[in-house]
Amino acid sequence: xxxxxxxxxxxxxxxxxxxxxxxxxxxxxRSSQVINFAQGSLLALxxxxxxWFAIDKSLPFGLAVLAAIGVCVLVGVxxxxxxxxxxxxxPVFVIVMITIGLSIVIDASVSAKxxxxxxxxxxxxxxxxxxxxxxxxIWAKIWTIVTVFGVxxxxxxxxxxxxxxxxxxxxxxxxEAAMAVGVPTRRVFALAWGVAGAVATVGGFFLAxxxxxxDPSISAVALLAFxxxxxxxxxxxxxxxxxxxxxxxxxxLTKGYQPAHASxxxxxxxxxxxxxxxxxxxMVKPYGLFGRAPVERI
Amino acid sequence: MSSEVRVLGRTxxxxxxxxxxxxxxxxxxxxxxxxxxxxxWLSTLxxxxxxxxxxxxxxVLTGYTGQVSLGHAFFLAVGxxxxxxxxxxxQLMALIWIPAAGVVAGLCGLIVxxxxxxxxxxxxxxxxxxxxxxxxxxxxxxxSLSGGPQGTAIPSVQIGAGAQCQPSCSVDFSQGTSxxxxxxxxxxxxxxxxxxxxxxxxxxxxxLVRTRTGRALQAVREREVAASxxxxxxxxxxxxxxxxxxxxxxxxxALFGSYLSFVRPQSWDLILSISFVxxxxxxGIGTVWGPLLGxxxxxxxxxxxxxxxxxxxxxxxxxxxxxLSINEFSSIFYGALIILFLVLExxxxxxxxxxxxxxxxxxxxxxAIPPSTPLPSQQSA
Amino acid sequence: xxxxxxxxxxxxxxxxVLACEGxxxxxxxxxxxxLLGANGAGKTSVLRAITGLLxxxxxxxxxxxxxxxxxxxxGADTSKLVASGIAQxxxxxxxxxxxxxxxxxxxxxxxxxxxxxxxxxxxxxxQLFPPLxxxxxxxxxxxxxxxxxxxxxxxxxxxxxxxxxxxxxxxxLAPLVVEQIGASLREIVAGGCSLMMVExxxxxxxxxxxxxxxxxxxxxxxxxxxxxxxxxxxxRASYLGTSxxxxxxxAVTGEKAR
Ligand SMILES: Nc1ncnc2c1ncn2[C@@H]1O[C@H](COP(=O)(O)OP(=O)(O)OP(=O)(O)O)[C@@H](O)[C@H]1O
Ligand SMILES: [Mg+2]
Numbered sequence: 001x002x003x004x005x006x007x008x009x010x011x012x013x014x015x016x017x018x019x020x021x022x023x024x025x026x027x028x029x030r031s032s033q034v035i036n037f038a039q040g041s042l043l044a045l046x047x048x049x050x051x052w053f054a055i056d057k058s059l060p061f062g063l064a065v066l067a068a069i070g071v072c073v074l075v076g077v078x079x080x081x082x083x084x085x086x087x088x089x090x091p092v093f094v095i096v097m098i099t100i101g102l103s104i105v106i107d108a109s110v111s112a113k114x115x116x117x118x119x120x121x122x123x124x125x126x127x128x129x130x131x132x133x134x135x136x137x138i139w140a141k142i143w144t145i146v147t148v149f150g151v152x153x154x155x156x157x158x159x160x161x162x163x164x165x166x167x168x169x170x171x172x173x174x175x176e177a178a179m180a181v182g183v184p185t186r187r188v189f190a191l192a193w194g195v196a197g198a199v200a201t202v203g204g205f206f207l208a209x210x211x212x213x214x215d216p217s218i219s220a221v222a223l224l225a226f227x228x229x230x231x232x233x234x235x236x237x238x239x240x241x242x243x244x245x246x247x248x249x250x251x252x253l254t255k256g257y258q259p260a261h262a263s264x265x266x267x268x269x270x271x272x273x274x275x276x277x278x279x280x281x282x283m284v285k286p287y288g289l290f291g292r293a294p295v296e297r298i
Numbered sequence: 299m300s301s302e303v304r305v306l307g308r309t310x311x312x313x314x315x316x317x318x319x320x321x322x323x324x325x326x327x328x329x330x331x332x333x334x335x336x337x338x339w340l341s342t343l344x345x346x347x348x349x350x351x352x353x354x355x356x357x358v359l360t361g362y363t364g365q366v367s368l369g370h371a372f373f374l375a376v377g378x379x380x381x382x383x384x385x386x387x388x389q390l391m392a393l394i395w396i397p398a399a400g401v402v403a404g405l406c407g408l409i410v411x412x413x414x415x416x417x418x419x420x421x422x423x424x425x426x427x428x429x430x431x432x433x434x435x436x437x438x439x440x441x442s443l444s445g446g447p448q449g450t451a452i453p454s455v456q457i458g459a460g461a462q463c464q465p466s467c468s469v470d471f472s473q474g475t476s477x478x479x480x481x482x483x484x485x486x487x488x489x490x491x492x493x494x495x496x497x498x499x500x501x502x503x504x505x506l507v508r509t510r511t512g513r514a515l516q517a518v519r520e521r522e523v524a525a526s527x528x529x530x531x532x533x534x535x536x537x538x539x540x541x542x543x544x545x546x547x548x549x550x551x552a553l554f555g556s557y558l559s560f561v562r563p564q565s566w567d568l569i570l571s572i573s574f575v576x577x578x579x580x581x582g583i584g585t586v587w588g589p590l591l592g593x594x595x596x597x598x599x600x601x602x603x604x605x606x607x608x609x610x611x612x613x614x615x616x617x618x619x620x621x622l623s624i625n626e627f628s629s630i631f632y633g634a635l636i637i638l639f640l641v642l643e644x645x646x647x648x649x650x651x652x653x654x655x656x657x658x659x660x661x662x663x664x665x666a667i668p669p670s671t672p673l674p675s676q677q678s679a
Numbered sequence: 680x681x682x683x684x685x686x687x688x689x690x691x692x693x694x695x696v697l698a699c700e701g702x703x704x705x706x707x708x709x710x711x712x713x714l715l716g717a718n719g720a721g722k723t724s725v726l727r728a729i730t731g732l733l734x735x736x737x738x739x740x741x742x743x744x745x746x747x748x749x750x751x752x753x754g755a756d757t758s759k760l761v762a763s764g765i766a767q768x769x770x771x772x773x774x775x776x777x778x779x780x781x782x783x784x785x786x787x788x789x790x791x792x793x794x795x796x797x798x799x800x801x802x803x804x805x806q807l808f809p810p811l812x813x814x815x816x817x818x819x820x821x822x823x824x825x826x827x828x829x830x831x832x833x834x835x836x837x838x839x840x841x842x843x844x845x846x847x848x849x850x851x852l853a854p855l856v857v858e859q860i861g862a863s864l865r866e867i868v869a870g871g872c873s874l875m876m877v878e879x880x881x882x883x884x885x886x887x888x889x890x891x892x893x894x895x896x897x898x899x900x901x902x903x904x905x906x907x908x909x910x911x912x913x914x915r916a917s918y919l920g921t922s923x924x925x926x927x928x929x930a931v932t933g934e935k936a937r
Contacts, residue, residue: 166786166789175735177769177774180769182787183790
């Protein structure tokens, strides 16, 4: 039973990170119906920036995180203002391809600056832990859960009650109508990219605390958030959170039990387990658990 | 004014002559290329042609039918392993295993299709990412098929194969051959073979889009609901697109593996899939020439950049501890190029070529108009 | 005093499609103006030019001038225009269906002229359209067609406009509802807000506006007091010939007979 609780805990912590990554996707998808393939690269950039500010620039860790968030928000906003505004109205896959271009540029820039070797994050927790009832709770993961919940709460309050949160929802619902009633939609799009950059940073550095080191492969993790956003429905931030946590649990539980109980599924099956779950869910609900079918007019 | 000439009793415009002349010249050049290029350029060209074959398939699915798939790499893998089983394990002829690779991949498309059919737009794109991952997992774990993580050999193309035939009448593509004194090396052989298949594929696609099925595909892209009201069978149409797409991917995958002669499961990854999407978008989505032009851009740019990187002063070879290496530089350049390109010309190379041709035509018509008096219509354009 | 002045306006889409040519019209402070015309005459395009939405449709003003309160507003951002007092409700209502009625109204106040008055303005607006008051917490998509149109107008009014622009507010609504909306619009105009409205329903045009322009194939061919214009034989002939049905002409003559 201890194993089970242990897996539950780490699955939940991992799921929280996926939830953040997925939130980044949905915020942008909601505002412009585009999947941002550079989300994983932003996440890597954020994590490397935390490490750079904390270790190379010797900033206190909290400050390093804030500075890194600043960098990623800036990259997101500048990209939106400088590049994406020119392709508004183009087919979605053209815009998706442009975000893939951005991801190639960021990934290569990060590895040009920091190299391929793993480096330390500079976080204050290292591997310290508490042990209630035989279960090892690593502080880094506890902090992940706490912080992620804080960030998510903050986002939902913002989305629900603030002026710009309302503006984001209005723009998502009907861009032209939002413009017509006076919502500065261009600022809203930039804001969406800013939010995506910020949550990517937070997700990135928590992800890097798990093995407590940082290497370029971290940007691939965003790919694992895809099943999360699909499960939750592309346009539902709340769904993104549920989907993220689900996927984290699926992954960790599979990692823990599959090798012993279903070894015929092959080694490292946990890597694709989220995708298998996703496909199974989609066969039943084609728009995810929380997504809605768009109303089609003829 | 005589910008028209009489050829074989028919009146042909100068522009028409130029066009016909350039087609003949281009065809001649295409055939002569292997004798003009060194091994490096020729092998780059072979990869471009093979990629173009697979991209042609994706273009039917994504470009004409509007179903974005990121699972193309999986179907290439199926093609390559079919080649391995039929051509390698069972020693069948290339004439059999190349089409068979397409057929088996097409069948896989038929199996995957029904799942994908229920999904729209980016949901489909993400599920097909799942196919890539699951496929890779299977290939990594089924050693008998793929050799596991270590990889497996894919047979080379042999024509007039087997022991029954004299060495003189059989050609092993990995060895090269000689024809009337001229040696044709293995790069050139794969070049001609891929070119032949690509041309067949392009003719097929060009004709396809003019048929009933082809128009149905495009109707599905424009408006799914409306298409189904028009009496188009959505399921069958989308499945057809999926199967055609997978077929060409399979053929491309078999050639790809065969040309490389050895493949590992890790190569059939998402990045490969993404580069096919990049090819058709950068080339010009939903056009016959788009996949080839896109393949030239996507497969050619990094290769060329790497090749010439030596002459760029601030770059250094293979760094792992920071500093701008050649690979990183070419990646940054390549990514930035994609962004810039699509911002400036979202219709891709074909859109750009269209502009260039329009310009050329205006220039070709130029002599008819005295240069000093521009037409009002030109001013407003 | 003239509030909005459009002169010689020519609009194209994608550099090629000509939507209107040489259109001139004006709206006085406190005035109410109607823009009539058949489908495709270019009415919506004129409104888009005024409210800065052309760019969103890949269109552009290629000739002419538009001034609001004496200042040129060509190329201005829609949100800036809203803040300076031009609010609009688009053709086809276009409410935010998933948002609550209350959030729809809040969105309308995003660039309001005086944001500190939002609460008071909301109460005033809800008095204009009482059916909305009872449904503030509901998703707007569940409102009836008439209520949705009311919401669209109410949302625009949340910006505290000096000029309210409406594109076919009667579209698809029953005569009774149209009459209710007409009453609210008269109240809005009486409150000092200018009104510019595109309409195909001659009944609503007559009921709410005092001056009218007829747009045919992108050009203003007639303009006069609304009642005169609609009584004009030539206008009726051309209007009838292109779009308006027998019933509407009957409605016009009916109005006149009353
Ligand atoms: N977004 C657009 N892109 C290209 N052309 C457009 C666009 N919108 C309108 N047009 C064209 O401009 C012309 C005028 O259209 P507009 O919508 O202004 O007419 P309208 O009078 O509002 O018609 P309706 O009564 O149907 O609403 C039409 O020929 C139309 O095809
Ligand atoms: Mg209109």
